[in-house]
Amino acid sequence: MSSTLSYFRQENLPHIWCPGCGHGTVTGSLIRAIQRLDLDKNKVCIVSGIGCSSRAVGYLDFDTLHTAHGRALAFATGIKLARPELKVIVMTGDGDCTAIGGNHFIHAARRNIDITTIVMNNNIYGMTSGQYSPMTPKGMYGTTAPYGNLERSFDLCELAKAAGATYVARATSYHVPLLIDLIEAALQNKGFSMVEAIVQCPTYFGRKNKVGGPVEMLNWIKDGVVNVKAAASLPPEKVAGKKLIGELHNAPASEYTADYDELIAKVQRTYEGFQGGLYGCASNSD
Amino acid sequence: MRVEFRLSGSGGQGLLLAGIVLAEAAILDDKNAVQTQSYGPEARGGSSKAEVVISDEDIDYPKATDPDYLLALTAESYKSYGPLMGKGLIIVDSSVPVSADIAARTVSVPILETARDKVGKKVVANIVALGVLGGLSKAATRTSLEAAVKSRVPKGTEELNVSALRAGFELAELAASQRGARKTQA
Amino acid sequence: MTRNAKLMQGNEACTIGALAAGLEFYAGYPITPSTEIAELCAEELPKVGGKFIQMEDEIGSIAACIGASLAGKKAMTATSGPGFSLMQECLGYASLTEVPLVIIDVQRMGPSTGMPTSPAQADLMQARWGTHGDHPVIVLAPGNVKECFELTFKAFDIAETYRVPVIVLTDEIIGHMREKVILPDPAGLKPLRRAAPASPAGYKPYAADPDGGVPLMAPFGEGYRWHVTGLFHDESGRPSGKSEVADKLMRRLARKVEKAAPLIEEHFEESLEDAEIVVVSFGSSAMSSLSAVRRARREGVKAGMLRLKTMWPFPDELVARAASRARRVIVPEMNLGQLALEVERAGCGGAPVTRLGKVNGELFRPEEVYASIMEAVK
Structure with a gap:
């Protein structure tokens, strides 16, 4: 097993994240999961969108793709379908994934394409300095919600499950061993996996909402969640208003790129001896 | 020589296919052919227009400018395109009342009726019409028209469509005897 | 057949x-x-x-x-x-x-x-x-x-x-x-494929001649482990906010296409040698235009046709040359003068440019272009 640091492009460090930011914790957790599974570095491709979270890929020593805002999953879909043998991972944030990229998110889940998506949810747009996102809880503050956010937030795990993801889990930057375990399991699911990692943004969310610094924010995050296994034996009042962490959905199903390869094999059997598309095209009528 | 066709009717009547087959038949005869179309958003109903230009020479402009033949299967298409006709011949389905206001030479041909009653399937009216156009214009040979029909229609319907084409040829011969006699009902 | x-x-x-x-x-x-x-x-x-x-x-x-x-x-x-x-x-x-x-x-x-x-x-x-x-x-x-x-x-x-x-x-x-x-x-047919590096050792994904060079491209999944970003980036693909890095990249990208331009340029022309009325068009408008130009020629009008196939980079010199003897340049297009603007910019030896725009969803009829030609020779 290689050292953890060997998975980083050390020449690109230090990173640009604020002191106390949770994104490094998630990035470290992903690397540890990859390390545990001993994945071939040359066969892992990590794709991101735009935002604080998406800067992670620049520090990682794989084929990495830092794309346009919200589009990581669409780019990743192209890579995975073109080369199904690659392990494709998407690192994205709550704004990137659930607002501008929401459509790509539900459709990637619907297809059950084998992509592991890590959503770093800090409940705010950090890169643009603290605007509310679709994951900002109602009543909380952002620079564009100066009187409190009126909008309801997504339950991203429920959304992923409803859209067809076959592995869905949630952890936080406080619950690091759990986060690593869940990412490891997600990477092993042959299909669309989503791990929501709730993280602290002390610079914008913490300050705007007077939650405090990194330590206070981590405690606030810890107090806002309950493990799904523990929740089963707790009285309802102890669970009410809290988010569940742990493995929330694991329902393997046939995977899109594998199905496509089967389709190719079937079509090619039908058209055995076919010399290529050039002159063999059936005429395309109206 | 450049021969221009305009095939008009409602969407779903298969006029586009008729135009394609006509163009393909001309190519089988070693001529040049271009087929264009215009259509509305409706897959069925609405208006539909296909145009075919056949020539021994290069075709620089692909659309009909002064059609030699207008096929009109509906009253609406007859009213829309009939008045634009100059030197050419209008072939109108016998279900469409012929108007004295439309001056161009006109033959009225029972295309829909022949498809329904003689060939036995309403849907092959387009191929019956193709037979009429081919027979009257002689822009493509009968052999090529038959070959083109066989290559373009859905598998298993070749025989039906060829009989529709032949029924169209017969109607053309009948209609040819009408020519010169303006606006007579067949 | x-x-x-x-x-x-x-x-x-x-x-x-x-x-x-x-x-x-x-x-x-x-x-x-x-x-x-x-x-x-x-x-x-x-x-x-x-x-x-x-x-x-x-x-x-x-x-x-x-x-x-x-x-x-x-x-x-x-x-x-x-x-x-x-x-x-x-x-x-x-x-x-x-x-x-x-x-x-x-x-x-x-x-x-x-x-x-x-x-x-x-x-x-x-x-x-x-x-x-x-x-x-x-x-x-x-x-x-x-x-x-x-x-x-x-x-x-x-x-x-x-x-x-x-x-x-x-x-x-x-x-x-x-x-x-x-x-x-x-x-x-011999289709081309991108030039690939020989080995991952020392691979710099964006290293190329600053004068419009094309960097070698490695496919993902082959051990190159390179970074692609929509941020400005240096030769290693690393994001950079340095003005000199941005300037160098922007100029190389522009120069790359500028150098390609003469090699990829294609057009169709007819009767331009002595043309006094030059019709410049593209795509389907050019079909109507060619029909009109031929008709005018048959009637003794010195009309010529230039149909562009490479729209961008715009073939400035070609257009200027084609129009060098023109009294009038006519640009039929199904918009309100987008190509005409470029034709005017390319310079037509002083010949006025007619912006023959059509925006009703129909193709030009040849007689519309013909009428414009005849108007110009009046």
């Missing part, structure tokens, strides 16, 4: 041209009047082991194509105006990150939903300037069905050679028109 003569639709010819060029990946979203391209790709690609995917929108379509191209595949998407608008952001991404890609835009009447089944040529400027930021663009415009095949094939060669997105700009008339075409013998 001439050997291999076929009645073929423009959209079909684009698809067959792409397949002949080695298309391996198509991602698209249904939109009139381009949909036949997607349908045919869905049918044909699996037969040759390629992949087709219908994405959730046009943004996702071009994004998936860029992903597939980075994975080493030849990728294409096709669309029309509204979808082309949605693709603009990622078109800029492909340009800055130098990802080979072919986009077919079958133009229809806009703006907005416009007239979906009617032709237009009003995406000429969108194709050039649609994405934000300065960026070089290569745009090819077929003038008939056969050229749909040829120029789509060529678009792949250009994309692979220069690592650029290439746009094939057709329109509803050419896309849906069927005509007789004789395609070249496939054995004689």
Whole structure:
């Protein structure tokens, strides 16, 4: 097993994240999961969108793709379908994934394409300095919600499950061993996996909402969640208003790129001896 | 020589296919052919227009400018395109009342009726019409028209469509005897 | 019947041209009047082991194509105006990150939903300037069905050679028109593929001659472990906010296409030698124009035709030369003067330019262009 640091492009460090930011914790957790599974570095491709979270890929020593805002999953879909043998991972944030990229998110889940998506949810747009996102809880503050956010937030795990993801889990930057375990399991699911990692943004969310610094924010995050296994034996009042962490959905199903390869094999059997598309095209009528 | 066709009717009547087959038949005869179309958003109903230009020479402009033949299967298409006709011949389905206001030479041909009653399937009216156009214009040979029909229609319907084409040829011969006699009902 | 003569639709010819060029990946979203391209790709690609995917929108379509191209595949998407608008952001991404890609835009009447089944040529400027930021663009415009095949094939060669997105700009008339075409013998076609580095050792994904050089491109998944970003980046692909890095990259990208321009330029001309009235057009408008020019010639008018096939980079010198003896330059196009602006800019030896725009969703009738020619010789 290689050292953890060997998975980083050390020449690109230090990173640009604020002191106390949770994104490094998630990035470290992903690397540890990859390390545990001993994945071939040359066969892992990590794709991101735009935002604080998406800067992670620049520090990682794989084929990495830092794309346009919200589009990581669409780019990743192209890579995975073109080369199904690659392990494709998407690192994205709550704004990137659930607002501008929401459509790509539900459709990637619907297809059950084998992509592991890590959503770093800090409940705010950090890169643009603290605007509310679709994951900002109602009543909380952002620079564009100066009187409190009126909008309801997504339950991203429920959304992923409803859209067809076959592995869905949630952890936080406080619950690091759990986060690593869940990412490891997600990477092993042959299909669309989503791990929501709730993280602290002390610079914008913490300050705007007077939650405090990194330590206070981590405690606030810890107090806002309950493990799904523990929740089963707790009285309802102890669970009410809290988010569940742990493995929330694991329902393997046939995977899109594998199905496509089967389709190719079937079509090619039908058209055995076919010399290529050039002159063999059936005429395309109206 | 450049021969221009305009095939008009409602969407779903298969006029586009008729135009394609006509163009393909001309190519089988070693001529040049271009087929264009215009259509509305409706897959069925609405208006539909296909145009075919056949020539021994290069075709620089692909659309009909002064059609030699207008096929009109509906009253609406007859009213829309009939008045634009100059030197050419209008072939109108016998279900469409012929108007004295439309001056161009006109033959009225029972295309829909022949498809329904003689060939036995309403849907092959387009191929019956193709037979009429081919027979009257002689822009493509009968052999090529038959070959083109066989290559373009859905598998298993070749025989039906060829009989529709032949029924169209017969109607053309009948209609040819009408020519010169303006606006007579067949 | 001439050997291999076929009645073929423009959209079909684009698809067959792409397949002949080695298309391996198509991602698209249904939109009139381009949909036949997607349908045919869905049918044909699996037969040759390629992949087709219908994405959730046009943004996702071009994004998936860029992903597939980075994975080493030849990728294409096709669309029309509204979808082309949605693709603009990622078109800029492909340009800055130098990802080979072919986009077919079958133009229809806009703006907005416009007239979906009617032709237009009003995406000429969108194709050039649609994405934000300065960026070089290569745009090819077929003038008939056969050229749909040829120029789509060529678009792949250009994309692979220069690592650029290439746009094939057709329109509803050419896309849906069927005509007789004789395609070249496939054995004689030698499609190009991007130059790849020899080994991962010391690979710098964006190292190239600053004077328009093209960097070597490694496919993902082969041990190169390189970084691609839409941020400005140095030779290693590392994001950089340094002004000198940005300046160097911008100038190399622009120079790359500038140097390619004379090598890829193509056009059709007729009777230009002594032409006093020069008609400059492209795509389906050029068909009406040619018919009008020929008629005028038959009647003794010194009219000539220049049909552009390479729209961008704009062939300034060619246009200036063609119009050097002209008394009048006429530019028929299905928009309100996008090509005419460029023709005016290219300079026409002082000859006035007639902006013959048509925006009713119909192709020019030859007599409309003819009338303009006759007006000019009065």
